[in-house]
Amino acid sequence: MNDASDAQGGPAYPWRHPTVVCGVPWKNPVGTASGTFQLAACREYYDVSQMGAISTKGVSPVPWEGNPGPRTAESPAGMVNAVGLQNPGVDHYLVDELPKLKSLGATVVTNVAGHSDDDYAQVVAKLDDCASDMLEINVSCPNVSHGGMSVGTDPVALGRLVRRLRGLTSKPMIVKLSPNVTDIVGIARAAVDAGADGLSLINTLVGMRIDIHTGKPILANRTGGVSGPCIFPIALGFVWRVRQALPDIPIIGIGGIDSAEKALEFLYAGANAVEVGAAALYDPTAPLRVARELDALLDSRPQLARKLSEGRTW
Numbered sequence: 213m214n215d216a217s218d219a220q221g222g223p224a225y226p227w228r229h230p231t232v233v234c235g236v237p238w239k240n241p242v243g244t245a246s247g248t249f250q251l252a253a254c255r256e257y258y259d260v261s262q263m264g265a266i267s268t269k270g271v272s273p274v275p276w277e278g279n280p281g282p283r284t285a286e287s288p289a290g291m292v293n294a295v296g297l298q299n300p301g302v303d304h305y306l307v308d309e310l311p312k313l314k315s316l317g318a319t320v321v322t323n324v325a326g327h328s329d330d331d332y333a334q335v336v337a338k339l340d341d342c343a344s345d346m347l348e349i350n351v352s353c354p355n356v357s358h359g360g361m362s363v364g365t366d367p368v369a370l371g372r373l374v375r376r377l378r379g380l381t382s383k384p385m386i387v388k389l390s391p392n393v394t395d396i397v398g399i400a401r402a403a404v405d406a407g408a409d410g411l412s413l414i415n416t417l418v419g420m421r422i423d424i425h426t427g428k429p430i431l432a433n434r435t436g437g438v439s440g441p442c443i444f445p446i447a448l449g450f451v452w453r454v455r456q457a458l459p460d461i462p463i464i465g466i467g468g469i470d471s472a473e474k475a476l477e478f479l480y481a482g483a484n485a486v487e488v489g490a491a492a493l494y495d496p497t498a499p500l501r502v503a504r505e506l507d508a509l510l511d512s513r514p515q516l517a518r519k520l521s522e523g524r525t526w
């Protein structure tokens with residue numbers, strides 16, 4: 213811990229530059245990215261109520277064991293992971309993690325995972341009446357309803373899924389987009405036209421590492437998702453393209469953020485908020501550090517700060 217006030221029970225930080233995402237107030241524009249935040253570990257390093265929001269690990273209808281190991285491999289300026297969405301399931305989430313996060317004062321974005329449209333529908337229906345502030349639908353999961361392809365790569369399938377989920381919840385619903393597509397704008401439009409309140413992007417890019425001593429893939433799953441600083445310019449380009457095409461939709465920018473300067477680039481590209489992912493795995497204090505440093509950078513950018521605080525998009 214690098215600052216006693218970061219820990220539970222310390223004085224709240226006087227945030228000067230809040231944001232609003234899909235009508236939900238965030239204390240600052242920086243959240244944690246799904247799958248890289250674990251409450252028991254992270255609360256040792258910072259007060260979770262001080263983050264803009266906490267995006268949880270993907271929640272599925274029943275417990276998922278995830279993939280066999282090895283599940284992660286290092287890579288220059290990043291990593292490759294195939295954790296496989298391990299989680300204890302929505303029922304456990306509702307009685308354990310969510311009440312804990314809310315009792316600590318966190319703004320919660322519940323990340324939803326599914327291997328079929330029915331999976332997503334079951335989870336979203338159960339979450340409709342819970343204390344989560346918003347939902348984030350991870351459409352990058354391999355999906356049996358679509359032959360193992362993620363529903364996030366097909367605008368027609370995505371539109372059908374989002375329309376169904378829209379009918380099941382009145383909570384602010386963000387769709388988290390996969391970068392593993394050729395036409396991100398077409399996919400983004402399909403999600404918005406079907407009723408998504410906002411978009412978050414990007415999830416990981418497909419990649420792999422090979423062990424040159426065996427000639428075999430390092431990950432048991434063979435391929436995995438690439439994240440970390442190496443994907444930053446790619447993620448930024450995705451956010452910028454979607455913002456150019458869709459000026460009115462709230463956007464959360466994700467990918468390679470490990471500094472306030474990179475977060476600021478996302479905000480200039482059109483994001484209303486950002487999430488810090490892989491950086492938190494090698495520096496657990498990164499999310500709160502980025503939030504504080506961004507607060508200082510926004511002091512000298514009053515126009516951008518005002519746009520964020522009013523929840524305006526572009």
Ligand SMILES: Cc1cc2nc3c(=O)[nH]c(=O)nc-3n(C[C@H](O)[C@H](O)[C@H](O)COP(=O)(O)O)c2cc1C
Pocket residue numbers: 245246247248268269270293295297323350388414415416438439440441443466467468469487488489490491
């Ligand atoms: C170990 C690990 C687990 C992840 N699990 C999830 C998940 O459950 N749901 C999801 O939507 N994204 C998941 N992601 C993707 C991240 O939330 C984020 O979109 C991606 O890593 C890019 O951001 P980064 O470069 O800051 O890590 C995971 C990423 C990592 C590294």
